[in-house]
Amino acid sequence: MMLTRSRAQSIGWAVILAVCLALTLALSFRVNAVRSQVRLTERHIARLQVEKSLLETEFETRANQQQLTALNEVEFGYQAPTAGQYLESERQLADLGKARGPDAPPMIRVAAAEPQPAGDSVLPALVNPLTGKALGAEDAGKARASAKASASTGGKADSRSGSGDKSGPRLAAVVPSATSAANLADRLSHVERLAHVEKAPKMLDRKVVERKVAGPRAEPKQAKATAKVEPKQAKAAPKPPKAEPQQAKAQPAKAKPAKAEVKVAKAAAPKGASGAVHVAQAGPAKRPAKSNKVAIE
């Protein structure tokens, strides 16, 4: 049988038709499959919602008002807050930090804070957010230079003056403190806050000291060297505070080569803003006694 053109055409049409039909069927099946999937998912969602509401109900039941009240009475004893526990506005909050009035009673200090000798800082220094170290601690050389600078300039520099690229003078400013900073601390009438500021470096330093005492590398040679430094320091600090004997004990370790101390300073730096105070110790062993005392304080 000859396949004429028209016959081939009609067969072609029929094939196309069949293919389209098949595709439609396939599409229909597919759609049905998806639909049943959707229906299953919806049923699943409904089941989960029921489960969720069950769990919610259980939680609400276990945590109902009467249970909570009973629990509070037995376990916690929380009371309704009183008027003194509320601050209404930012102004009231700021009022807490107001300067003391002329006839105001003296502040109650909960920590035994030594009066700061004039020119000593309690202001924490800035910490580089990228490295986590105190600004200027990255470069030991600079730090050393700063210590020298501090020795030469004494406590005259302002703590805020050295911001910017000159980390050396800035550091020097931190170590011997600025009078304005001390005044600021004085003005902070909130007892806790002040206590915190003063306590933090002390505690941190004790840790460092302990680590050094326990350390095996306390060499007698250097202990001798410290013995020289010690009287000097005692002279510089006429009123030895409580922490002084401890400091004296720790002195052998303190007088290690500058390199080791820089390491300690680095380790201490990320712990808080007070790290910068330790950076000051990165100076040579023969740094002025005054700055050393600040570090201990």
Added chain:
Amino acid sequence: MTSLTVSTAISSGRVQLVNVRQRSLLVAKLRVWFVVGAFTLIGLIALFRIVWIGLAGGAEDRGGAALPPRGEIVDRNGVPLARAFPAYSLWYNPKALGDGPALVKTPAEVAAALVRIFPDEDQARLTAKLASGKPQYLRRRIMPEDANRIHLLGEPALEFPRESERYYPQGSMAAHVLGLVAANGHGRLGMEAVLDKQLTDPAFRGAPAVLALDSRVQGALEDELLKGMRLSNAKGAGGIVLDVDTGEVLALASLPSFNPNLIDQQSVPNIFNRVTNQVYELGSVMKPITVAAAIDAGVLTDMARRYPANALQIGGFTIHDSHNFGASLNVPEALIHSSNIVTAQVADQLGGARLKATMAALGFNRRPQIELPAGFPIWPRGDWARITTMTVSYGHGLALTPMHLASAYAALVNGGVWRPATLRKLAPNEVPQGTRIWQASTSARMRQLLRMIVSVGTGRKADAPGYRIGGKTGSAEKPGAHGYQKTSLITTFAAAFPMDKPRYVVIAMMDEPQGTIATSGQRTAAWNAAPVIGRVVPRIGPLLGVMPDNSRDVDISDLAPLIASGDGE
């Protein structure tokens, strides 16, 4: 002839050819139409299918899945107070084992085993039910662990289908407001009954019904009322917290309460709601209303004017005070010491008609406006005689529900506008305008007087530092068979806070409190209802956005000099 035949032959061949051609044309046309038709049909089917799936397919499935059988009830912050809960119930199906005997063991044995699981069941009743051979409920709402234990009995006839039951997660809290659902699935009490249509209608039950209640406030109020009730050995207690500017009821408690999840014989009498169903002679809490009416009518213009405080003889009836306050009192002192004699004189000056008109405007002559079923007040009809006016002025001879009192006090302190109380949460645009009862100036004066009662008067025990509470005590003797009973009292404290800008009215009421050690042997409102207010307000104030502040208060400097520094009680 031949030519003719030939011609016919030729012509016939031509005709045939034409025919063939025509036919093949027709066939071709038909085929084309067929193909076009088939394509169109397939296209249409596909299109129809797509449209069908798009329109109907998605929507039809979602309808029934998440819709609860009965709508939820939530408080104003969305905390669920009542919801559908798929609980187990115990169903007896005698046909579970086919046509043979219904149970493996004897009904008596099975009943005994069931009583071991549910000790409160009656064994004889269970045995009868099991022996009857009728499918029925043996018990509704059983715990999952009980269902497991029943399963271990090995009786296929005992089935525990999961059924959607009404469950109240907060237990007995706000039970009187919520009510309960009967076994037929319809609300039988409280808001379940009020909102029954909305909660069962498929068009609305998908969204929860929002009440005005705040569950934290309700919890605190119930807790403190219960403590106060125990400390004073009272028979019952009631309390309301009402928003003065909208009339929304944030808490409504009646104690002792009941657990709507489990109604037993003991709790049936507790279903009675003391706050809306029962009317009481509320006593001295009515005095500020009388004084406000007198101020508003222009009768009482001088707060310093002194009234004689000796026992008042009116037509063979004597009006006494609780004790002697001296020869004379002015109005602030009368309120502070709660003097019946002076209040009666003020009411006498005002006249019965005007006092009655004010009280009628406050809705004291009809049921309180609240969704819950409420009691009808005892209201003296006709023209009030002089003695009626006087007794009503200090809260006797007129019996009201505490709900009446709360709405009236809201109007007293909010600037003088009375609004109906509601248990539905109101959107800001739904707050009713209300009716003006008093001028704003009267309301301002009353705020001062109410604050003074708490700061220096009989309500000192209700004071909480920083919350600027104002209010009035009321202790009324209950009427008995032989006149008023000296020892069964209804003590009420109606308070509002903060008085410099009142936001909420709080009512605490004790039913028959006794003198105990905790109340120093006293049974008046100052010793049992007032301390409840003093403890509730610090608990609910911060939750409602009222922060304690010692630096603010309503200014009472113009009234303060009028008060003699007496004993204050």
